[in-house]
Amino acid sequence: MKKGILALIVLIVLAVILGGWYVRTNNTLVDMKGQATKQWANVESSYQRRSDLIGNLVKTVQGAADFERNTLKEVIEARAKATSTTIDANNITPQQLAEFQQAQTGLSSALSRLLVTVERYPELKANQNFLELQSQLEGTENRINVERNRFNNLAGEYNIKIEKIPTNFIASIANFDPIALFSSNPGAENAPDVNFEFN
Numbered sequence: 001m002k003k004g005i006l007a008l009i010v011l012i013v014l015a016v017i018l019g020g021w022y023v024r025t026n027n028t029l030v031d032m033k034g035q036a037t038k039q040w041a042n043v044e045s046s047y048q049r050r051s052d053l054i055g056n057l058v059k060t061v062q063g064a065a066d067f068e069r070n071t072l073k074e075v076i077e078a079r080a081k082a083t084s085t086t087i088d089a090n091n092i093t094p095q096q097l098a099e100f101q102q103a104q105t106g107l108s109s110a111l112s113r114l115l116v117t118v119e120r121y122p123e124l125k126a127n128q129n130f131l132e133l134q135s136q137l138e139g140t141e142n143r144i145n146v147e148r149n150r151f152n153n154l155a156g157e158y159n160i161k162i163e164k165i166p167t168n169f170i171a172s173i174a175n176f177d178p179i180a181l182f183s184s185n186p187g188a189e190n191a192p193d194v195n196f197e198f199n
Contacts, residue, residue: 025170032158036179037089039151044087046144047104051083053140054111057133061114071110071117078103078110092155094180101182111137148182155179 058075085103087096115134159178162171170176 022170025167026174029158029162029167029171029174029176032154032161033176033179036151036154036158039147039154040087040089040092043144043147043151044089046140046147047082050137050140050144051079051107053133053137054079054107057114057130057137060127060130060133061118071114075107075110075114078107082107091177092180097180097182152181155181 054075058072058079061072082103085100087100118130159181161167162176162178
């Protein structure tokens with residue numbers, strides 16, 4: 001009888017220890033995933049700020065009557081595509097992230113062409129509203145990079161945690177999936193081709 005009670009006590013103690021470990025580990029993973037998800041919202045907020053600034057920039061540039069309408073049209077279309085591409089913050093997949101990043105890259109490319117084209121319009125370059133918007137846009141691009149890096153750090157730590165033993169057992173039981181990370185655009189490792197020929 002004493003051995004049976006002792007065995008029961010040992011089983012209860014083991015169950016309490018394992019249960020406590022499971023709860024602590026699960027809560028840690030929930031917290032880490034939540035931090036990464038919250039940071040993703042900061043990334044989206046920075047992209048939204050850029051989108052808002054681009055709208056104001058386009059309106060300012062449209063004031064220059066002889067400005068290339070095709071360039072503006074490309075920026076407007078790229079902005080619309082970038083804002084229509086969304087990601088479920090609770091389920092960031094590599095495919096969703098690639099689509100989002102492709103749309104944002106298209107917008108960045110169109111915006112770069114717009115800013116290069118502006119160089120040919122001295123009256124626009126002297127416009128105080130344009131200069132202020134351009135400066136805010138530059139700051140926003142820096143902010144986007146900072147927020148993406150923070151997201152990658154948090155998501156990376158979470159991804160490492162769910163792969164480590166013994167946490168990976170709980171991660172697989174509780175369906176904690178890896179979070180996709182931002183990566184550079186294809187060809188980003190190559191130096192850009194700078195061409196100042198406007199003809």
